[in-house]
Amino acid sequence: MEPSPAVQRAAEAVAEAVARAGGSHGPRMHPFERMAARPCVVEAVEGSVEVEGNYLGTTIIDMGASQVLIGRRLAEHLGLHQEENVTPEGWDIGEGLEEGQKEELTGVLEKARDAFAYSLAELGKCNRTEMEIDLQSSEPVYQRRRRLSPGDRDIAIAKCKEVLAASLIQESTSEYAAATVVAVHKYLTGEMLARRMWEDYRGLNRMTKSDRVMDQVLQEVPRALCYIDDVVIYSQMGEQHVADVAATLVTIEVAGLTCHPEKCHLGVKTVAYLGFQVGEGGLSVQQAKVEVVDRLKAPTDCSTLRAQLGFLSYYRRFIPNFSKTAKPLSQLLRKDEGWKWWKEQERAWTTLKEAVKTAPLLKLPNPDEPFLLYTDWSSSGMCTVLCQEEKGTERVVAYVSRSCSPAESNYSSYEGEGLAAVWAVELFRPYLQGRKFTLVTDHQPLLWLMTNQTLKDRNARWAMHLQEFEFDVKHRPGERLCSMWMA
Structure with missing residues (x-):
């Protein structure tokens, strides 16, 4: 097969760059560089080489006798126009989208190529704000170097060389120092197998003020939230989801930031987030x-x-x-x-x-449906269960419990039930305030607390506190309610 003119020009440019680099050792290959495939019969050179200009890390990888992979940045610098767009491989696009919507989303991802980093060299640099490190004290934070095993030391040295070559760090003689730790790392599949180098910056972080860069970046995207560096887009499936993903990627790209392509899960019905499995069915443990x-x-x-x-x-x-x-x-x-x-x-x-x-699947709260609030108290502790009905069946939104203090353990039964009701209502205030709900109890004295007009001291304060909410009290006799939910 004859090579295309574009590939021929690329091969000639690389050969010239290798000749300028000189030396008998040949070029070095960057371990994370991604290339775009094109067929040719030019003998490939394995590795990468630095050449004069504004780009670094030109890479040719030998894929056999009929293929050569050309670096995207080299192709753009040389003005080599590809005949068609190279679709990023490995996108996790779930079954929540129809085929046409998947194609539309793939097009969005192709256009937002610069919003993703396929290597350390492609990591973005935020241009949204200037970072000022405000210290609470002028005393330097210094941690002594920790002892590492020979294997862990090799891991740390290799990682330092890698990020140093990518210009992400530089050699320093600062009075500030963080300890290097080599610990188990989580794979993208969630398995905890590999070992990876970390820096323990907790001491330094205690001296600095927290920043809200990602909150500022995503504040104009209505259905995107971020916790530290994990972004979740919680739109409806379909056209709205495609539009929300596009808006989020554009916002991230404009801010100079980049995403990890292999950590992006798009159009999925459930997603692992902050240790939970979140989806249309509810909330469960990851x-x-x-x-x-x-x-x-x-x-x-x-x-x-x-x-x-x-x-x-x-x-x-x-x-x-x-x-x-x-x-x-x-x-x-x-x-x-x-x-x-x-x-x-x-x-x-x-x-x-x-x-x-064996944790159950908890229901995600629906603000348009009424809530049921179960409370129970004993001398050792109190518990509450927030529920909603779904298709005629009560489903749990959340279980909460706490121990009683020594003073609370001495309360009478009706005072204890009153305390449990006030505590539970205040706990779920964001869900209950401004809408009518049902407070379910198995204790008759609580009904008396809600209706008595001659209450004093803390009972009167509790009754006044509960008047902020609109609810009906329902007595359900039988065993302890929270024990019933446990069963």
Whole structure:
């Protein structure tokens, strides 16, 4: 097959660049450079070479006797026009879009090529704001270098060379220093396997003020939100989603930022976000986190227990009576409390693990539908369950519980139920205020609290607090309500 004129000119340009570079070692290949495929019969050179001009990292990769991959930036610099657009491969476009909409979205992605970084050299530089690091103290933050194993040291050195070559860092003799850590890294699939170098900037971050660059960048996109560097577009599927993706990419590109193409999931019905699986069906625990919980081993000291309990507590909205269940574990973290891992602690720890592993699918709240609020109180703690009806069936939106203080444990039953009602209503104020809901209780004295005209002290304050809300009180006799939901 005869090479096209464009490929022939590219090959000649690369050959000339290699000749100018000189030396017998040949060019070096950038490990992340992406190329556009074109057939030819020109002998390929493996690697990349620096040439004079405004571009860096020209790369030719040998793909066999009939293909050569040409760097996009080199082609643009040489004025080589491709006969057709090269569609980015590997886009995760879900089944939430029709075929025509998928094609339209693919066209949007092709046009927004500069909104993505396929290599470290293509990472964007934000032009939206000037970064000023305001320190709370003039004392330098310095962390001593941590000891690394030979394998971890090799990983750290290789990473430093890589980002140094991409001009993302520079050598420094500053009085500020952060410790290098090599830890397990999460693959794009969610598996925690590879080891990767990190810098522990927590000490420095405590000295600086937080910035809101991404909030400023996306403030004009109505259905896009960002948490640190994770952007979620929560539009309806179809044409609106395609338009929202296009608007988001244009905004990001104009700001000089770039996205990781392999981390983009578009047109999907569910997405893993901040440890949760979020979608049209509701909210659930991300499967990768369930696997982490399954691998947890029983703690042997307070430090490990505190870390595990904090991790499990992140999913407490899925666990009825979390505080009551975790109480034997929480007591071990009290000051001057000795380490006593007995059957009670083992049972509580196992129960919490199983609760996360079998966590239910929570309903996403619908502001147009009425809410039902269940409350329950005991001398050891209180719990509440927020629900909504869906197709004639009550579905849970969230479980919340907490322990009682020593004073609250001495309340009478009707005072305790009143406290639980006030606490639950205040907790879910953003969902309940301004709309009528139903407060469901299994305790008759709570009905008396809502209707009595001669209340005093805290009972009167609670009744006045509840008057801010519009609700009906429904008595449902039987077993403890939160225990019923747990079953």
